[in-house]
Amino acid sequence: MERRPLRLSAPVRPLVFGGRSIGRKLGREGLPDWAVAETWEVSDVEGNGSVVIGGPLAGRSLRSLVEEFPQELMGRGWRGAFFPLLTKFIDAEGALPVHLHPDDATAARVENQAVGKTEAWHILQADPGATALCGVREGVGRDQLHKALVAQDFDSVLRRLPVRAGETIYVPGGTLHSFGPRTLVHEIEQTSDLQQHAMRWNMEDGSPVDDQQWRSNLEALMAEVRLDSRPDFHTGLRIGVGDGVDRVFCCAGPHFALERWRAGTAEPLRRSFSTAQILTNVGPPVQVSAHGRSEELGRGRSLLLPAVMEQVRIPGPADVLFGYLPDLALDVREPLTAAGYSPRTHRLPGRGCVSTRPHRARARSARAGSRSREPPTGVFRPGAGGSHTRKARRGPGTESGGSRCPHHHERTRGHATAGI
The missing domain is CATH 2.60.120.10 (Jelly Rolls)
Known part of the structure; x- marks a missing residue:
């Protein structure tokens, strides 16, 4: 890939x-x-x-790419079937x-x-x-x-x-x-x-x-139905990652994380990653650059960034979302703690670690892309495709002895309906 x-x-x-x-x-x-x-x-x-x-993989289904390029697309150690x-x-x-x-x-x-x-x-x-x-x-x-x-x-x-x-x-x-x-x-x-x-x-x-x-x-x-589920809206947690570049953690949990990044014209947005990222543009058209290539992402459009890309650069003005499967400790808690948010006092939507007030003694900016990290543990397994030795947990589509391929139909036990 x-x-x-x-x-x-x-x-x-x-x-x-x-x-x-x-x-x-x-x-x-x-x-x-x-x-x-x-x-x-x-x-x-x-x-x-x-x-x-478009491109060399034109016409291929996303499912077929997960099956053929699991680690290049998703990240080292991936064992999910979809x-x-x-x-x-x-x-x-x-x-x-x-x-x-x-x-x-x-x-x-x-x-x-x-x-x-x-x-x-x-x-x-x-x-x-x-x-x-x-x-x-x-x-x-x-x-x-x-x-x-x-x-x-x-x-x-x-x-x-x-x-x-x-x-x-x-x-x-x-x-x-x-x-x-x-x-x-x-x-x-x-x-x-x-x-x-x-x-x-x-x-x-x-x-x-x-x-x-x-x-x-x-x-x-x-x-x-769950009678005890009563979630609330949250403004997210903001950290500065450069001159005019803001990173907002919108939510984070075991199933996904969502961040919103905004950049002015002084400094481009730079993001490093080791797992697949869904990049969605909610602002003006932007140029997405990596490894000598650049392409436009129009308003209200999305790109899937394979893990093998590792980084992306987007000059401003930009207003984009990144959705991904997180390692909560490395992807969420670490940058928020470095920015001065106290794990004892803050909570993000999704049980991911969040706060509405920074810890004064530790308040400082955290720069994105300044560290190399291993993939999230949610559905990643050790010993696959490299020296990944972190303890892994079972996740969607996996069993202890191998992968399980679920069939995600549009269906209900009552009448069939389209998705929301």
């Missing part, structure tokens, strides 16, 4: 809540002339996987249906799937007064929740949170949720499309769900 970015196909989804903000507000070109709800920027979901556009991250733009011109995705344990027990879906929403734009439903209110029991869902009285049992641009919320599997209207989101999540819906209408076209099917959907949802 060459040390160059991969440009991937990005299927669009014409769901009933969609609008035209991905093109008009985010500035993405080339969208169809109809309301678009979602673009799947990087996907290895079965039946909706990304394909390489790409572990799914990223999207979501235009909630209307409100999304109230729904949930199972967590890993429930997906394995109920759906016979290797992973569930934990996700995070990074808010790009939201109208004044925009809100989201996320999590069951404290003190609400199963009977009360079920009665409210039958009555479609969501506000009586679900938490309604204000939504503001620049904030992020980490939504564990099993959390009932919805957002919109008039909200534009970048979403990062596990590679899965399992879900259960509470609504009486289909989100593909707004057509009604018959009563028997709807009640079956509610029963499936009640079997997977």
Whole structure:
């Protein structure tokens, strides 16, 4: 595999809540002339996987690259059978249906799937007064929740949170949720499309769900809901990494991390890495340079940076997101601690280590790319492709004796629906 970015196909989804903000507000070109709800920027979901556009690997599926180039693409020691991250733009011109995705344990027990879906929403734009439903209110029991869902009285049992641009919320599997209207989101999540819906209408076209099917959907949802999951929005943790270059940790957890980087014109953005990175542009067009090559990344577009690239340089002005599978200690805690954030007092969305107030005695800038690190341990194994000897944990798509290839269908135990 060459040390160059991969440009991937990005299927669009014409769901009933969609609008035209991905093109008009985010500035993405080339969208169809109809309301678009979602673009799947990087996907290895079965039946909706990304394909390489251009270059020597043109036409290859993302799944085939993971299989043929596991360590070059993902990082040294990789043992998963599929790409572990799914990223999207979501235009909630209307409100999304109230729904949930199972967590890993429930997906394995109920759906016979290797992973569930934990996700995070990074808010790009939201109208004044925009809100989201996320999590069951404290003190609400199963009977009360079920009665409210039958009555479609969501506000009586679900938490309604204000939504503001620049904030992020980490939504564990099993959390009932919805957002919109008039909200534009970048979403990062596990590679899965399992879900259960509470609504009486289909989100593909707004057509009604018959009563028997709807009640079956509610029963499936009640079997997977987590009553104790009540996440909140967070502004993220900011550190300076150069003259006019800011790095914001939006969220970090065992399934993924998301960072937002901004650069002015004084100094380019430089990032070093040893695992695959999803680079998404939410600002003006930029030039992405590495190893003697440079290519433009337009507004609202994404590139997949293989681990073998190791570094990237982006002159400003720039406003981009990096999504990746983290080693929480090295990728998150270490730079935040070096910047003066105290591990005892701060928490990031996703249980990753975060803080809202720096530790005064240690406050100082941390420079990105100043160290060489080993790959995250989540689904990486020792002894593969080099002298990687870190203790590894099992992750999505792996078993102790080898890889397990899950089938991530678009499906629910109630009625089949497209993804969110």
